[in-house]
Amino acid sequence: MSSKLVPSICPYCAVGCGMYLKVEKGRAIGLEYMTDHPTCQGALCPKGNAVLEVLNHEERLKYPLKKAGGEFMRISWDEALDMAAGGLLRNIKKHGPKSVGFLASSRCNNEENYLMQKLSRLLGSPHVDNCARLCHSPTVVGLGAVLGTGAMTNNLIDLENSRCILAIGTNFTEAHPIVSRWAQKAKDSGATVIVADPRITSTSWMADLHLRIKPGSDIDLLRAMMKVIIDEGLADRKFIEERTEGYAELAAGLRDYSLEEAAQLTGVPAGEIVRAARIYARSPASALLYSMGITQHVCGTDNVKACATLALVAGQIGKPGAGVWPMRGQNNVQGNCDMGGMAEFYPGYKRASDPASIEFFKAAWKADDLPLGPGLTSTEMTEAALQGRLKAMYLIGEDPVTCDANINKTKAALDKLDFLIVQEIFMTPTAMMADLVLPAAAWAEKDGSYTSMERRVQWIDLAVPPVGEAREGLWIINEIGKRLGLDLGGSSAAEVLKEINRLVPQYGGITRERLDLHGLVWPCPDSNHPGTPILHVGGFKLDGGRAAIVPVQYRPPAEPISSGYPFILTTGRVAVHHNAGSMTRRSPSLQKREPDLFLEINLKDAQEVDVADGDEVTVASSRGETVAVARLTDGMKRGVVFMPFHFPRTNLLTSEFTDDEAWIPEFKVSACKITKRD
Ligand SMILES: Nc1nc2c(c(=O)[nH]1)N[C@H]1C(S)=C(S)[C@@H](COP(=O)(O)OP(=O)(O)OC[C@H]3O[C@@H](n4cnc5c(=O)[nH]c(N)nc54)[C@H](O)[C@@H]3O)O[C@H]1N2
Ligand SMILES: Nc1nc2c(c(=O)[nH]1)N[C@H]1C(S)=C(S)[C@@H](COP(=O)(O)OP(=O)(O)OC[C@H]3O[C@@H](n4cnc5c(=O)[nH]c(N)nc54)[C@H](O)[C@@H]3O)O[C@H]1N2
Ligand code: SF4
Ligand SMILES: [Mo]
Numbered sequence: 001m002s003s004k005l006v007p008s009i010c011p012y013c014a015v016g017c018g019m020y021l022k023v024e025k026g027r028a029i030g031l032e033y034m035t036d037h038p039t040c041q042g043a044l045c046p047k048g049n050a051v052l053e054v055l056n057h058e059e060r061l062k063y064p065l066k067k068a069g070g071e072f073m074r075i076s077w078d079e080a081l082d083m084a085a086g087g088l089l090r091n092i093k094k095h096g097p098k099s100v101g102f103l104a105s106s107r108c109n110n111e112e113n114y115l116m117q118k119l120s121r122l123l124g125s126p127h128v129d130n131c132a133r134l135c136h137s138p139t140v141v142g143l144g145a146v147l148g149t150g151a152m153t154n155n156l157i158d159l160e161n162s163r164c165i166l167a168i169g170t171n172f173t174e175a176h177p178i179v180s181r182w183a184q185k186a187k188d189s190g191a192t193v194i195v196a197d198p199r200i201t202s203t204s205w206m207a208d209l210h211l212r213i214k215p216g217s218d219i220d221l222l223r224a225m226m227k228v229i230i231d232e233g234l235a236d237r238k239f240i241e242e243r244t245e246g247y248a249e250l251a252a253g254l255r256d257y258s259l260e261e262a263a264q265l266t267g268v269p270a271g272e273i274v275r276a277a278r279i280y281a282r283s284p285a286s287a288l289l290y291s292m293g294i295t296q297h298v299c300g301t302d303n304v305k306a307c308a309t310l311a312l313v314a315g316q317i318g319k320p321g322a323g324v325w326p327m328r329g330q331n332n333v334q335g336n337c338d339m340g341g342m343a344e345f346y347p348g349y350k351r352a353s354d355p356a357s358i359e360f361f362k363a364a365w366k367a368d369d370l371p372l373g374p375g376l377t378s379t380e381m382t383e384a385a386l387q388g389r390l391k392a393m394y395l396i397g398e399d400p401v402t403c404d405a406n407i408n409k410t411k412a413a414l415d416k417l418d419f420l421i422v423q424e425i426f427m428t429p430t431a432m433m434a435d436l437v438l439p440a441a442a443w444a445e446k447d448g449s450y451t452s453m454e455r456r457v458q459w460i461d462l463a464v465p466p467v468g469e470a471r472e473g474l475w476i477i478n479e480i481g482k483r484l485g486l487d488l489g490g491s492s493a494a495e496v497l498k499e500i501n502r503l504v505p506q507y508g509g510i511t512r513e514r515l516d517l518h519g520l521v522w523p524c525p526d527s528n529h530p531g532t533p534i535l536h537v538g539g540f541k542l543d544g545g546r547a548a549i550v551p552v553q554y555r556p557p558a559e560p561i562s563s564g565y566p567f568i569l570t571t572g573r574v575a576v577h578h579n580a581g582s583m584t585r586r587s588p589s590l591q592k593r594e595p596d597l598f599l600e601i602n603l604k605d606a607q608e609v610d611v612a613d614g615d616e617v618t619v620a621s622s623r624g625e626t627v628a629v630a631r632l633t634d635g636m637k638r639g640v641v642f643m644p645f646h647f648p649r650t651n652l653l654t655s656e657f658t659d660d661e662a663w664i665p666e667f668k669v670s671a672c673k674i675t676k677r678d
Contacts, residue, residue: 005032006463007517009450010048011107011443012578014328015039015156015178016452017048018517021444021463028052028444028464038518039156039454045177046576046590053587054442055464061424061431061439062468072437077469081476083436084394085483087419088123091392097124097371101381101390104130104341105397105423105473106333108440109448110457111496112473113332114339114347115488116396119477122367122486126352126375127390130341131398132333133378134405137662138295139326140337142304144349146312146548148541151334153323154287155454155521155533160185161321164283166276168196168218168307169293170327173203174575176453179327180206186321192283194276196221196268197293198570199600199642200635209276212637214267215570216297216557216669221273222306223554224262226313227254228277235281236315243539244312246549253551265554267637281314285321291329292572296668301661302552309549318536328453330579331443335451338506338522343375348504364503377663379404379656385413392419394480396473397440399580401429402648405665406623406656423476426582429648440473441466448474448493449515451522454533457510458519557669558657561639565621565671567605568640569653572668577646584646597647599628601674602636609674616677619643621670624652627677641674 003024010017017040022030031052035042064080065072075083091099102120104113113130120128132140144150159165159182173180183206187193195207196218204210213221229235230251240247259270266273280286288311294303308324316322328334340347350357352373362370376384382404384390393414404410414420414433422434431437443450445466449459466472474490481488490496494512501511506522509529514520521531539545561568576590584590599619601611611617613632618625619641626649636642643650645667655670 003029006461007034008444008460008463009331009458010044011051011331012047013176014330014333014453015176016331016450016456016458017044017178018458019044019048023463026465028055034517036517039452039456040178043178043181047578047584050587050589053589054583055444057586059426059586060442060467060470061426061437062470063439064469065437067435077471080436080438081479081483084421084438084480087421087435088392088394089484091418092123095391098127099389099391100125101127101376101384101393103378103393103395103398104128104336106131106330106336107397108473109332109446109450109493110335110339110500111448111490111493112396112477113336113341114496114500115474115477115490117340117347118365118488119481119486121346121361121370122365122488123484124369124371126371126373127343127381128341128375129343129378129381130333130336131330131378131403132337132342133663134403134665134667135292135329135333136295136326137664138300138304138659140342141662142301143308143324143326146305146308146550147324147536148547149535151455152325152328152453153317153535154325155456157182158320158534159183159287162186162285162287163191163321164194164279164286165191165289166194166280166286167203167289170289170291171197171201171203171572172289172291172327173206174201175291175573176327177575192279194279198637198640209272211268211272211276214265214637215568215640217266217554218294218303219299219306219552219554220262220265221268222310223254223257224259224266224273225277225280226250226310227257227259228274229281229314230254232278234278235313239315240313243545244547244549247313250309250549250551280316285319286314286316287321287323287325288316289325289327291327293668295664296666298558298657298659298666299555300659300664302555305550306552312547312549318534320534323534332450334453334455335449335457338451338504339500343373343377347500348506379658379663379665382410382413385416388416391417393417394421395430396423399428399430399582401433402580403645403651405651405654405667407651408624409656423473425470426586428580428582438476439468439470440476441470445470446472446474446493449497455522456519457507457515457522459512459515558666559655559669559671561671565673566639567672567674569619569621569670569672570640570642570668571645571650571654572642574644574646577644579646581646597626597628597643597649598631599674600631600633600636600642602638603632603634605638606630606632609676611674611676618675618677619653619672621653621672626650626652641672
């Protein structure tokens, strides 16, 4: 029997690694490495290598399901689509369009997300958001405010050209494993790697200098580095004068700032701060990489602004090897935000609060009216549902009952809804709460484009037909739209991409015909444009082409430790699981490597609470409690404990305080207590 090789993209993280699926008789039976892929060059991490374990998994959702008497029963697509449209319409008629909320999916392609936000807005609801809210919303807002574009400034391979890599709040060797190949290449050519992380991680093992920072104190580390750079004459005066504004105010604010104070607040010795600052500023090309250790704080947006400002002060941006690399999360979170799946933005980052955006899309979509935003963010939708203001939700490829902060509250909120639709590939804790579950085609079962963290737009064709009666997201959204009297204009992904080409300036020249295995990197405004791997080479996108330096101040984490809750709980990732874990926990080769929830705790702290390695412990916060297996390690700072969130019990504990610009919860700092279980 002959088999064929179909190009595909890994469905997990935003590195966007390519691979070939070996397809025989309509089934993917193997993988082949894509050695000519521009980013991964044939490499895949353990998750990428295991994708077929989930694509072909027996628990994939295969039929539409409706809840009746507390049980799910199989129904036809006709009934399901009528029910979906009927439930949304019922609430719109009774409570108005703003009683309905939509969550687009950063696991789905650009075309599905474009259509999802269009559905929401054509129905009159400004409330469409995505999981970037829990992730890099501070990047979109903060980096956008300082540099004019809230995205990674350089491409990933360009790290090879860096002579200093400052990785702050990113554990890329676990979260973006293929990136470590490029970091290692730089290191092999003499680059210095500096890691700022409270924990000893596999990334910190790569570091020449590990700054073991206290959680939540990054602004002070960054300000102290800026102070050293300015005081020691290492600031790039020419760059600052020609390409930025606001420097004088920043410098004045740092004049009386003391390194001793910074050392005390951050827990990083002053000598190490000075060393880090000198290396970063003096190197011919320095990369600043950051991720959730920076964004998931009540000061997440200010943290991002401080990262970008450090790069500006040192002139380390806008050239090969130098820039700011926000390490974005899911396979298409960049694209979802580009497509306007965010409360603050219509497609192409047109502000939802700007009447000109509304006029633009009214003309483009031939709509009588469209809602002015910003809409409710996903974190605000939870509140609105609890208060009875939000009545119905249509949610695609998100699992807030696992991934939100304080999930007891999320559950209570979803419980209060009159109607909940969940479109998924597996039965998740969130899908379990739905009135209607729609089985979706997974990445290899549909056409469409995905945008990786380096702004690379890549297209894949359907490799295998969807399982059971699962259907492409695009078809489902269109059918629901039709039943609500809307023509969303998207019968195929190629057709939707044409509309995106017309309406999203960054994607103007990223046409289906041009998308080969190498993709195209936005901004790519027209069909002759080659794409833009490095941003800000000539100037910034803000008024006058200057970047806006914004001084920021330290703000402590929202939830202080207390005698009742004496430990700081920080949460994050391990290499073999992905986010909600709905896929990786079903993947035998991954699951066996990390089978259950664990808690990392410092050896001395463990002694004090009488816990031994392998003991079961109860971890409790003021919001809830959970059970985990203790792992004793000197990799944790005293007073700080770590849990991954890939198991559905971690977020029972986490702090729901949010940043007030980007509305991201402070997943990285919650107060907790630990007791040994009898
Ligand atoms: N294997 C795997 N890969 C993934 C994912 C996954 O779930 N699993 N998820 C994807 C997604 S959605 C995302 S957003 C990315 C996230 O990727 P990362 O942000 O790299 O992952 P995290 O583990 O959440 O956090 C990174 C580091 O921040 C540190 N940290 C915590 N608090 C602080 C702080 O206050 N300051 C500093 N400087 N550091 C701190 C943590 O100790 C941790 O090592 O990964 C993507 N890739
Ligand atoms: N404690 C704690 N909590 C966190 C974080 C943390 O660091 N600590 N990180 C936060 C971050 S950065 C993020 S991004 C969020 C992630 O939160 P989520 O977006 O909720 O998590 P995911 O697991 O990435 O994806 C959600 C679902 O998409 C489904 N899916 C996959 N492919 C498809 C598809 O093609 N179609 C459809 N319809 N569904 C699909 C998967 O089965 C999965 O259940 O979690 C956040 N929560
Ligand atoms: S690094 Fe990310 S995109 Fe690449 S194989 Fe691993 S999970 Fe997939
Ligand atoms: Mo994320």
